Amino acid sequence: MxxxxxxxxxxxxxxxxxRPNIGLSLAEVNQLDEFFGLHPALQHAHKLxxxxxASFVHACATGYRERSHxxxxxxxxxxxxxxxxxxxxxxxxxxxxxHNQAIAIDSxxxxxxxGQQGVxxxxxxxxxxxxxxxxxxxxxxxxxxxLGENFDSAMAVDAMASSSSQSKHFxxxxxxxxxxxxxxxxxxxxxxxxxxxxxHSGQGSVQGxxxxxxxxxxxxxxxxxxxxxxRWSETIVIAASEFGRTAKENGTKGTDHGTGNALLLxxxxxxxxxxxxxxxxxxxxxxxxERDLAATMDIRSILKGVLIEHMGATxxxxxxxxPDSVDLKPLAGVV
Amino acid sequence: xxxxxxxxxxTVNQQRFGLGARTDSTTQVAxxxxxxxxxxxxxxxxxxxxxxxxxxxxxxxxxxxxxxxxSDSEKRAISKSINQQMQGHFRNLIHARNLQTxxxxxxxxxRVVQFWxxxxxxxxxxxxxxxxxxxxxxxxxxAHWDRDFLSMLLAVNQHPAMLLYLDNHQSTGPSSKAGKxxxxxxxxxxxxxxxxxxxxxxxxxxxxxDVLALAKAITGWSLSNKTFDFQFKEQLHEPGGVNILGKExxxxxxxxxxxxLFDLANNADTAKHIVDKLAYHFLGANSEEASQxxxxxxxxxxxxxxxxxxxxxxxxxxxxxxxxxxxxxNEWFFxxxxxxxxxxxxxxxxxxxxxxxxxxxxxxxxxxxPDSDADFNSPSALTQRWQVANQVAQILINSLKKNxxxxxxxxxxxxxxxxxxxxxQHTQVxxxxxxxxxxxxxxxxxxxxxxYR
Numbered sequence: 001m002x003x004x005x006x007x008x009x010x011x012x013x014x015x016x017x018x019r020p021n022i023g024l025s026l027a028e029v030n031q032l033d034e035f036f037g038l039h040p041a042l043q044h045a046h047k048l049x050x051x052x053x054a055s056f057v058h059a060c061a062t063g064y065r066e067r068s069h070x071x072x073x074x075x076x077x078x079x080x081x082x083x084x085x086x087x088x089x090x091x092x093x094x095x096x097x098x099h100n101q102a103i104a105i106d107s108x109x110x111x112x113x114x115g116q117q118g119v120x121x122x123x124x125x126x127x128x129x130x131x132x133x134x135x136x137x138x139x140x141x142x143x144x145x146x147l148g149e150n151f152d153s154a155m156a157v158d159a160m161a162s163s164s165s166q167s168k169h170f171x172x173x174x175x176x177x178x179x180x181x182x183x184x185x186x187x188x189x190x191x192x193x194x195x196x197x198x199x200h201s202g203q204g205s206v207q208g209x210x211x212x213x214x215x216x217x218x219x220x221x222x223x224x225x226x227x228x229x230x231r232w233s234e235t236i237v238i239a240a241s242e243f244g245r246t247a248k249e250n251g252t253k254g255t256d257h258g259t260g261n262a263l264l265l266x267x268x269x270x271x272x273x274x275x276x277x278x279x280x281x282x283x284x285x286x287x288x289x290e291r292d293l294a295a296t297m298d299i300r301s302i303l304k305g306v307l308i309e310h311m312g313a314t315x316x317x318x319x320x321x322x323p324d325s326v327d328l329k330p331l332a333g334v335v
Numbered sequence: 336x337x338x339x340x341x342x343x344x345x346t347v348n349q350q351r352f353g354l355g356a357r358t359d360s361t362t363q364v365a366x367x368x369x370x371x372x373x374x375x376x377x378x379x380x381x382x383x384x385x386x387x388x389x390x391x392x393x394x395x396x397x398x399x400x401x402x403x404x405x406s407d408s409e410k411r412a413i414s415k416s417i418n419q420q421m422q423g424h425f426r427n428l429i430h431a432r433n434l435q436t437x438x439x440x441x442x443x444x445x446r447v448v449q450f451w452x453x454x455x456x457x458x459x460x461x462x463x464x465x466x467x468x469x470x471x472x473x474x475x476x477x478a479h480w481d482r483d484f485l486s487m488l489l490a491v492n493q494h495p496a497m498l499l500y501l502d503n504h505q506s507t508g509p510s511s512k513a514g515k516x517x518x519x520x521x522x523x524x525x526x527x528x529x530x531x532x533x534x535x536x537x538x539x540x541x542x543x544x545d546v547l548a549l550a551k552a553i554t555g556w557s558l559s560n561k562t563f564d565f566q567f568k569e570q571l572h573e574p575g576g577v578n579i580l581g582k583e584x585x586x587x588x589x590x591x592x593x594x595x596l597f598d599l600a601n602n603a604d605t606a607k608h609i610v611d612k613l614a615y616h617f618l619g620a621n622s623e624e625a626s627q628x629x630x631x632x633x634x635x636x637x638x639x640x641x642x643x644x645x646x647x648x649x650x651x652x653x654x655x656x657x658x659x660x661x662x663x664x665n666e667w668f669f670x671x672x673x674x675x676x677x678x679x680x681x682x683x684x685x686x687x688x689x690x691x692x693x694x695x696x697x698x699x700x701x702x703x704x705p706d707s708d709a710d711f712n713s714p715s716a717l718t719q720r721w722q723v724a725n726q727v728a729q730i731l732i733n734s735l736k737k738n739x740x741x742x743x744x745x746x747x748x749x750x751x752x753x754x755x756x757x758x759x760q761h762t763q764v765x766x767x768x769x770x771x772x773x774x775x776x777x778x779x780x781x782x783x784x785x786x787y788r
Contacts, residue, residue, distance in 0.1 A: 107692035109713045123715035125722045133774050136765050143761040144783035154714035251520025
């Protein structure tokens, strides 16, 4: 995601010069503080900000410094520096803690929740009363451990989603996530993916490709909040992307793969709204490799902070969730 | 103890190395090894698709017309027509692909073609390639899958669909004629994916400088605004030499990029990256031994592909009777349709593939579809599969009624064709316990023996 056009550093004197076509002006953003403004497509997010329920951390990144989407995404989800590691950081936390259950709103199981701990998943479908078939299949799948577990899990989740809608739009998926999370004895962690932020060309500014993705995110956020009802007050939403994009717009009015980015936090469980950034600046010499926003904060520090302050994790637990990261102190006061 | 589900050579040919047996095939189906020597099967609907150049010409003309339009209403009408035609082309090309998968008698040929098509993936979520999303597969992969890697790599990266998909058509060298005049610049998207996905692989030891240098070397690789075929545009090309992986490339013009691709195709890391992926695709985890033998064949024949496929098929592990992979949604869906020998409508097929999470040419990434079992074997995916099994079973039962064929006769014929006398006993019991014909078909298609391969 192009964080520089989402949480816009309009106070940085170099910003507008880097982005003559796609940059947003002070008048176009919703002001967050004297330095940052929010993209106008994130309307509900801005309302949350004014209510003390949204926070942004800028100039952050994972420990990955190359520019492959696929590896960047894997590192974000597995919480290590090794793109080949096949266990998700959230799964490690689930297996270390008690009373936590996760669900993926996805037709597969994303890496972030893959691992030892069993995780359920759900995706819209329209199987009507197929009770007899379900019994046959349950019996049949006893001959294969993996299919057996998956089927039992699918049936258990389905019991919670009986009134589910079939739409696969992001806001319906978010709304369903809220339903699962507010079911007694149901999961208390949900993961979803929203793709389409790879804006190499024709990215747009106030309107355009990035704006329409942000609008989708914004609507989804509202749908989640509405469906969570009272549980919104106990919830934190983290929206993270694998990396930021180049500070300077490219020759095709878009941006290429970069480094430092903004991470978005929402939820009734936040104590205050703020923008946290140790801002490195956008002058040529302060850019990472003279091209990207430099990263002054590791995303793992933010995630550690959320795990400790929101989920009640201990220091040894977060060190086990994010191996080889003792130097990355949990971000304090993030919640 | 694991069950030996795939005991006959015929079942392995169809299930592990093919697209599933068709119950209406009357002649003996050629073995995968024989298929390598046979001319490729191309379904008439694929053969009749318009060329990418013809489709691009139509859209170019429409876009020009829209630019010249004087009123807003005229502009809107043209935009509407563009959208409709785009949807129309996309529907047609998806349907042609689906018929190809449904009817080919040479399942191994098609599996290999689709492997390469996924390796060099084009995704139709990028609008400018939507109406030509299958053209790379049909115009390049089908012509090169049984030749050598270098010629395929070059043809892929000089095809309009790839150049448009990864933004290279307008990538402009900063010191080129056009770069000096206009405010246009370099786009490194294609260069990055050539190194990361097409050739060396992400651990191939290249750097950001190598990406930039390759991006410069292939500036000017674009398409003609008249013929809509590949055209090298000198005025976009960055002059001067580049250094890639420690080697200087000082050739002028088009040859510079081609020389780099030649070296990348012959790089041992490329060979390793690709044979590992190919071995895993067919044989899953623990395929290192097969993959090493394939690597040796690749290096020995300098990237000729037939010897590599032959080593794969002749490897002792190839015909093991135990499950090696979980069928992908696309493989499973067509195995179901082929076992039933039915053809749902174009819209039904597209809808069901979408529901299974694998609509053709919609991987949403130049990396193509992920290819590990964990990506498709999950609770929610299983529910989607179950739902589609019911939908297809209903279509089958309607068609049997219409043709006055009994459901039990059909089921018996299907089982005979798929497994002979080796139908897993758990499946036999579940089929016997199912009270209605529809559920019997569903149980067969959902059985572990059918879902794995």
